[in-house]
Each structure stands twice: as structure tokens, then as C-alpha cells.
Amino acid sequence: MLRSLVVILVLANAAYLAWTKGWLANYGLAPTSQSEPQRLTQQLRPEALRILSPLEARQLDPSSASEVGPEAALGTPARAQSGECLQAGLFNEVQTATLRNRLQSVLPAGSWILESSTEPAQWMVYMGKYNSLDALAKKRNELRQLGVAFEPVNNPSLEPGLSLGSFTSREEADSALVRIAKNGVRTAKVIPSQLESRGQKLKLPEVDANLRVQLEAIKPSLAGKSLQKCK
DSSP: OHHHHHHHHHHHHHHHHHHHTTTTGGGTOOOOOOOOHHHHHHSOOGGGOOOOOHHHHHHHOHHHHHHHOHHHHTTSOOOOOOOEEEEEEEEOHHHHHHHHHHHHHHSOTTSOEEEEEEEOOEEEEEEEOOSSHHHHHHHHHHHHHHTOOOEEOSOGGGOSEEEEEEESSHHHHHHHHHHHHTTTOOSOEEEEEEOOEEEEEEEEEEEOHHHHHHGGGTGGGSTTOOOEEOO
């Protein structure tokens, strides 16, 4: 009986060994395979990995490329932001001669232009002159109550007074006066505020940060006129 039990155990161990080794697979007796060959194809190859530079990363990331612009994404230097166009004037002949000499001695060649220009005549709907600042303040309050817009005059010879609008033709000014009168304004009138003038205008097409610093040296030669954005 004991011998039979030993024989059975030996045969059972041998069968289990054959089963685990797959020797009985041809008979349909084999353990379920736990291997997944497809995972081997998905494994990263560490020897092929390398760290990308910021530029290479932007090239591979479309969203990043859209932020920095196509030129930077392609590795080409981006063009510098264009400078701002500034102008000043008009300048009469004497003022132009003084300004030209200063420009030639201070600013780089090609960075500035003096060009002939004409400023058209201007017409103003005007109220004044008033005999005191108190009278001027009272008139301002009246215009506010009537809902009529106004602004200070820029001509010292017309102060104290108020401008209800500036126009490039007498016809436009007359039409504005009629509209203002309908609001209850009775003492306004149309006057010429500026005659047509001809002269030279200074133009600086590309003012970058470096050129802007140099402009400080020409301000005394601008005859009190300020540099403004080109129209």
C-alpha cells in the first residue's frame, strides 16, 4: 500500500512537471501563457532617448510654435518689431534750416525726412471773449446744462473764450453753428482760427528704442512743436 502511494506521487509530480514545461501542449494540456509579446514592441528604447533643446521642443509642439511665431518655430531669427512713426511740424524756412542742421549732426542718415506739407485753414465756432474768468465759468455751466460740448481755445488772443468745434471749411462751421443754436446757444459765432499755411514737416518713419533716446537732443530745435504719431 505504501509503495503504491509513492508510485502515484512520483507519477503525479512527473505529470505536473511535464504540464508546466509545456511538454503536453500537443495534447491540449498546457498552462495558460502569461506573456504578452505585443508589449515588447511598445517598450521605449532607453539608448535612443535624448534631451531636446527648447527650440527643438517648440518645433515638435504646434501649440508652442503658434505662440512664438512661425519664424522662431522653424529656428530662423524672428524679425525685430518695427519702430513707431513720429512727425512734427509745420516749420517755416528759418525753423527748417535750424532743424535740418541739428538733424544732420545728431541723427543717423536715413532716419528722418523733411517734406513739404500744407495745413488747411481752420474755422471755429467760438464764444467769447469774456471780461472775466467768472463769466467764463458761468458760460461753461450754461453749456453743460444745454448738453453742448466745448473745449478751451488754443489761441491766446482769443482767451478767455470757448471753442464749440473746429472745422476745415466755413460751410462745415456754419452748419455746426445752426445745430448748436437749436440747443439754445445764441451768442456763438464762426471765426477763422487758422489760415492755410505751408512749410516743412519732420517725419521719422522708424523710431526704435535707440533712436528715441537720440531724439532728446533735437527737441530744442523743434520750435516748441511736439513729436506725434504719424497720421
